[in-house]
Structures are given as structure tokens and as C-alpha cells.
Amino acid sequence: MATSSHPIIVLLFVLAAAVVSPAAATDHIVGVNRGWNPGINYTLWANNQTFYVGDLISFRYQKSQYNVFEVNRTGYDNCTTEGAIGNWSSGKDFIPLNKAKRYYFICGNGQCFNGMKVSVLVHPLPPPPSASVAAGNSSSASADRRVLRNGSLGYRVLVALVGSVWIGIGSGWVF
Ligand SMILES: *[C@@H]1O[C@H](CO)[C@@H](O)[C@H](O)[C@H]1NC(C)=O
Ligand SMILES: *[C@@H]1O[C@H](CO)[C@@H](O)[C@H](O)[C@H]1NC(C)=O
Ligand SMILES: *[C@@H]1O[C@H](CO)[C@@H](O)[C@H](O)[C@H]1NC(C)=O
Ligand SMILES: *[C@@H]1O[C@H](CO)[C@@H](O)[C@H](O)[C@H]1NC(C)=O
Ligand SMILES: *[C@@H]1O[C@H](CO)[C@@H](O)[C@H](O)[C@H]1NC(C)=O
Ligand SMILES: *[C@@H]1O[C@H](CO)[C@@H](O)[C@H](O)[C@H]1NC(C)=O
Numbered sequence: 001m002a003t004s005s006h007p008i009i010v011l012l013f014v015l016a017a018a019v020v021s022p023a024a025a026t027d028h029i030v031g032v033n034r035g036w037n038p039g040i041n042y043t044l045w046a047n048n049q050t051f052y053v054g055d056l057i058s059f060r061y062q063k064s065q066y067n068v069f070e071v072n073r074t075g076y077d078n079c080t081t082e083g084a085i086g087n088w089s090s091g092k093d094f095i096p097l098n099k100a101k102r103y104y105f106i107c108g109n110g111q112c113f114n115g116m117k118v119s120v121l122v123h124p125l126p127p128p129p130s131a132s133v134a135a136g137n138s139s140s141a142s143a144d145r146r147v148l149r150n151g152s153l154g155y156r157v158l159v160a161l162v163g164s165v166w167i168g169i170g171s172g173w174v175f
Contacts, residue, residue: 025054025055025056026051026052026055026056027055027056027057027058027094028049028051028055028056028057028058028120029058029060030042030045030057030058030059030060030105030118031045031060032045035059035060035061036059036060036061036066036068036107036116037061037066037116038111038114038115038116039114039115040115040116041115042115042116042117042118043118043119045118046118046119046120050123051097051120051121051122051123052097052122052123052124052125053097053098053099053100053122053123053124053125054096054097054098054125055096055097055122056094056095056096056097057094057095057097057103057105057120058092058093058094058095059088059092059093059095059105060091060092061091062091063089063090063091065109066107066109066111066116067087067088067089067107067108067109068087068088068089068093068095068105068106068107068108069081069084069086069087069088069105069106069107069108070084070085070086070087070095070103070104070105071083071084071085071104071105071106072085072104073102073104075104075106076104076105076106076117076119079106079110079112079113079117081106081108084108087108097120097122099122100122100123100124101121101122102119102120102121102122103119103120103122104117104118104119105117105118105119105120106118
């Protein structure tokens with residue numbers, strides 16, 4: 001008993017880790033439940049979410065049938081993989097979006113012509129929260145967004161931990 005960690009200590013450690021860690025990157029699953037398959041309009045999918053630097057885009061598909069190529073605008077428009085920037089074929093590919101730019105992905109086996117192409121615009125991260133203290137003008141809108149992104153996870157963990165400590169006290173834990 002003396003050597004085992006006290007539950008409260010463990011909780012505080014977890015809480016500290018949650019507060020200092022950066023915001024979790026969003027994993028954008030292409031096509032959501034429908035995955036990476038022919039006959040889907042991925043423009044509609046891409047228009048329905050916002051991509052930030054550091055996020056991931058992930059492709060889920062039958063690796064015996066499809067694949068993923070990162071191409072430029074020409075490759076996207078014309079469904080060609082010449083001069084491709086990258087290619088993936090694991091069937092479950094996680095691709096980091098590390099630059100603020102427009103990315104183009106296509107399937108390289110001809111199914112690009114049946115809609116297996118997606119283009120996403122990756123935005124820079126909004127300025128850090130400190131900007132919102134000084135700003136008070138239009139730049140504060142994006143800063144607030146960053147606060148929301150960074151703050152929500154830590155806040156939810158905090159709420160959960162406060163709740164569990166409360167339950168712990170109620171059920172007889174001693175500090
Ligand atoms: C996909 O949807 C977009 C947005 O509505 C539209 O502009 C585009 O023509 C559609 N593409 C196809 C292949 O239907
Ligand atoms: C857009 O996203 C919302 C919420 O995630 C979802 O309910 C809706 O079905 C999506 N629409 C399309 C066209 O993907
Ligand atoms: C697509 O290919 C055609 C020739 O097949 C070419 O004229 C056109 O410029 C290409 N598209 C782009 C965006 O380069
Ligand atoms: C895309 O890459 C191809 C092959 O490297 C090249 O010929 C073409 O000019 C590039 N297109 C753009 C828009 O950069
Ligand atoms: C796929 O990428 C690898 C490097 O990761 C490259 O060697 C290979 O030639 C690429 N394949 C095609 C078909 O472009
Ligand atoms: C908005 O804030 C930025 C930086 O905080 C400042 O450079 C700019 O002059 C401000 N604009 C207005 C209209 O106050």
C-alpha cells in the first residue's frame with residue numbers, strides 16, 4: 001500500500017499532462033463511413049470541414065483495389081500521377097497536413113475518373129490566445145477559435161476529474 005500511487009496523485013498527474021499538452025490534431029477521415037471509394041463527391045466532404053496545419057487526412061480503403069497519390073493541380077484536374085509528390089497503399093493511410101496550402105489527392109488506378117479525387121485547403125493555425133487579450137479588433141475572432149480548440153480538451157478533462165475526485169471523496173477516499 002505504501003508503495004502504490006495514491007489515486008489523487010495519479011489524477012493530478014493526468015490533469016497536469018492534459019493542461020500542458022498541445023491541442024490534439026484532428027484526423028479528417030476521407031468520406032467518413034463511406035471511406036475512399038468510387039462514386040462519392042469528395043468536394044462535398046471537403047467543404048464540410050476546416051483543415052489546419054498539423055491535422056491529418058486519412059484514407060480507408062481496400063488496399064487490393066485502390067491507393068492514394070498526392071499530386072499537383074494538373075494531376076488532380078486531369079487524373080494523372082506523373083510527377084506525383086507521394087503515394088500510399090496500406091489501405092489505412094494517415095497523411096500529415098504540415099503546410100498551409102492546397103493539397104490534391106487522387107486514386108492512381110483509373111478510379112480518379114469515377115470521383116476518387118479530393119482537394120483540401122489547409123489553413124495556418126490561428127494566432128496564439130495571448131493575441132486576443134491585446135487585440136479587440138477583427139484578429140480576435142481567429143484567436144478565440146484557437147482558444148476553443150486548445151481549451152476544450154483540457155476543460156473536459158478537468159470537468160471529468162473534478163467529478164471523479166468529488167465521487168472519490170463521497171465514497172470515502174482520504175487525502
Ligand atoms: C461535387 O459537388 C460540388 C459542390 O456541390 C460540385 O460543384 C461538383 O460539380 C460535384 N462534382 C461532381 C463530379 O458531381
Ligand atoms: C457535414 O457535417 C455534419 C456534422 O459533422 C454532418 O452531420 C453532415 O452529414 C455532413 N454533411 C456532409 C455533406 O458530409
Ligand atoms: C490537362 O491536360 C490537358 C491536355 O490533356 C492540358 O491541356 C491541360 O492544361 C491540363 N490541365 C491542367 C490544369 O494543366
Ligand atoms: C504538376 O507536375 C507536372 C509533372 O511534374 C508538371 O508538368 C506540371 O507543370 C505541374 N503543374 C503545376 C500546376 O505545377
Ligand atoms: C511511390 O513512392 C515511392 C517513394 O516513397 C517511390 O519510390 C515510387 O516510385 C512511387 N511510386 C509511384 C508509382 O510513383
Ligand atoms: C488590430 O490589431 C492589430 C494587432 O493587434 C493592429 O496592428 C491593428 O492596427 C489593429 N487594427 C485596428 C483597426 O485597431
